[in-house]
Amino acid sequence: LNTLETSPRSIDLSTSSLSARPRERQKKAWRVEQSVFAKYVVDTKTLVAQAFDCDYAMTNLPKLLGDDEEEARGVCRDNYDVIMGAFRHFILSSTHQFFLGLNSFSEFVNATTLLVSKYLSLADIDSTFFTSCVLGASASSGPKKALTRFQFLDVTVRLAVKRWGD
Numbered sequence: 001l002n003t004l005e006t007s008p009r010s011i012d013l014s015t016s017s018l019s020a021r022p023r024e025r026q027k028k029a030w031r032v033e034q035s036v037f038a039k040y041v042v043d044t045k046t047l048v049a050q051a052f053d054c055d056y057a058m059t060n061l062p063k064l065l066g067d068d069e070e071e072a073r074g075v076c077r078d079n080y081d082v083i084m085g086a087f088r089h090f091i092l093s094s095t096h097q098f099f100l101g102l103n104s105f106s107e108f109v110n111a112t113t114l115l116v117s118k119y120l121s122l123a124d125i126d127s128t129f130f131t132s133c134v135l136g137a138s139a140s141s142g143p144k145k146a147l148t149r150f151q152f153l154d155v156t157v158r159l160a161v162k163r164w165g166d
Contacts, residue, residue: 052080055150060135061157076157087152099146105129105155119163128158 032038041047056073065072076083086108087100094104114120132155133145147155 048081048084049077051084051149052077055080055153058135058150059154059157061154064158064161072157076153080153083153083156084149086156087149094146096143096146099143099148100152101143101146102126102129105147114159114163120159124162125159128155128162131155132158 062069090104090108091100094101132151135151
């Protein structure tokens with residue numbers, strides 16, 4: 001079937017004096033604009049504020065907080081970068097790239113003083129986790145037992161209310 005005939009070489013490579021000279025490469029300084037990170041958008045205060053507004057709008061916190069909603073929203077806005085820093089940190093150990101699973105959430109809880117409190121039990125924390133898991137559009141598009149960014153915001157505020165609320 002598919003065959004190709006070639007003729008023998010006319011030179012003996014074992015005695016040939018052919019040699020390859022290494023190509024000289026000019027070293028260029030590394031620049032973000034020429035790297036795979038060129039299209040990365042750096043978090044600015046405006047971008048973080050927009051992300052907060054979007055995330056907060058998807059939570060059920062206004063109903064939960066009632067009359068204290070405006071004050072709590074301001075506290076959440078002021079601490080949003082810290083909350084999202086925790087989310088990013090603990091998502092690294094999660095099995096999903098954009099979702100915080102129960103094991104990673106448990107690591108988050110253990111890193112805080114929530115379980116030391118006499119006000120919260122492990123059952124309270126787990127039920128709050130699963131309550132926040134079913135919020136919003138991602139409840140149908142993502143893993144059933146994992147939190148997105150806005151759900152993480154929701155669960156942290158819910159736990160704070162359970163722990164320190166009236």
